[in-house]
Amino acid sequence: MNQVKIRKLVFGEGRPKICVPITGRTREEIALRTAELKAAKPDLAEWRADWYEEVFDREKLETTLAWLREELGELPLLVTFRTREEGGEQSVSPEDYAAFLRTVLMSGQADLIDVELFRGEKLLRDICKEAKAQGVKVIASSHDFEKTPAKEEILARLIRMQDCGADLLKLAVMPQDAADVLTLLSATLEMSEKYAKQPVVTMSMGAKGAVSRLAGEVFGSAMTFGSAGVASAPGQVSVPELKMALEVLRQGK
Numbered sequence: 001m002n003q004v005k006i007r008k009l010v011f012g013e014g015r016p017k018i019c020v021p022i023t024g025r026t027r028e029e030i031a032l033r034t035a036e037l038k039a040a041k042p043d044l045a046e047w048r049a050d051w052y053e054e055v056f057d058r059e060k061l062e063t064t065l066a067w068l069r070e071e072l073g074e075l076p077l078l079v080t081f082r083t084r085e086e087g088g089e090q091s092v093s094p095e096d097y098a099a100f101l102r103t104v105l106m107s108g109q110a111d112l113i114d115v116e117l118f119r120g121e122k123l124l125r126d127i128c129k130e131a132k133a134q135g136v137k138v139i140a141s142s143h144d145f146e147k148t149p150a151k152e153e154i155l156a157r158l159i160r161m162q163d164c165g166a167d168l169l170k171l172a173v174m175p176q177d178a179a180d181v182l183t184l185l186s187a188t189l190e191m192s193e194k195y196a197k198q199p200v201v202t203m204s205m206g207a208k209g210a211v212s213r214l215a216g217e218v219f220g221s222a223m224t225f226g227s228a229g230v231a232s233a234p235g236q237v238s239v240p241e242l243k244m245a246l247e248v249l250r251q252g253k
C-alpha cells in the first residue's frame with residue numbers, strides 16, 4: 001500500500017492518526033474550538049467549514065482559512081464541507097460546492113481536502129488532478145447516518161474513490177446493531193488487505209460503533225476522529241481517551 005505523507009505525518013504506517021474537527025458558526029467560536037484543539041495535541045486538524053455561517057463569502061472564507069493556517073503552525077490541516085445530505089450543517093448547490101473546493105485549493109492553506117464521492121465522480125477526478133498540481137492531498141468520503149450498507153457496497157464505494165485518484169479513502173456509516181459494526185470492520189480489513197493501494201479510513205458511528213474508532217490499527221483504518229470539546233459526529237471519543245485506547249491496543253506490538 002502507498003503511504004501518504006502530509007508534513008511530518010505518514011498515513012499507512014504506525015498507529016491511526018488522530019484528527020480533531022473544528023466546528024463553530026462564527027470566527028469567535030472557531031477561535032475557541034481551535035484553542036481547545038491545540039491544547040488536546042492531535043496529529044491533525046479538520047476545519048468543518050460547513051459550520052461557518054460566512055462560508056459562502058469568498059473573502060471571509062479566505063481570511064478565516066489564512067487565520068487557521070497561521071494558528072495551527074505545523075499541524076496538518078484538512079478542510080471539509082460536509083453537505084447536509086451526508087450529515088453536514090448546510091445545503092450547498094453543486095456549483096457552490098465545486099467553487100468552495102477550488103477556493104480552498106487555490107488558497108494554498110490546506111494540506112488535505114475532503115471531497116464527497118456522491119457529489120459525482122467527475123468532480124472527484126477533476127479535484128484530484130487539480131489538487132495534485134497544487135501539492136494538496138484529497139480524502140474522498142462517503143457517509144450514511146441512517147444505516148450500514150452491505151459489505152460489497154462498502155467495498156465498491158472505497159474502490160471507486162481509489163479509481164478516481166483519491167489519496168485517502170474514507171467511509172462513515174451508522175450501525176443498527178453489533179452485526180453492522182462487524183460488517184464495517186470486515187469490509188475495512190478486506191479492503192486494506194486485498195484492494196487498497198491508498199490508506200483507508202472508516203468508522204461506525206454512534207455508541208455501538210465506538211470500538212471502530214479505537215481498533216483501526218487492527219482492522220486497517222489509518223485515521224480516527226476524536227473530540228476536544230464539541231464532537232462533530234456521534235460516537236467520537238475525547239482525545240485523551242483515544243490516545244490511551246490506541247496505546248492499550250498496541251501493547252502487543
Ligand SMILES: O=C1C[C@@](O)(C(=O)O)C[C@@H](O)[C@@H]1O
Pocket residue numbers: 021046048080082114141170172203205225232233234236
Ligand atoms: O467524515 C468525517 C468523519 C466523521 O463523520 C466521524 O464520524 O467522525 C466526522 C466528520 O467531521 C468527518 O468529516
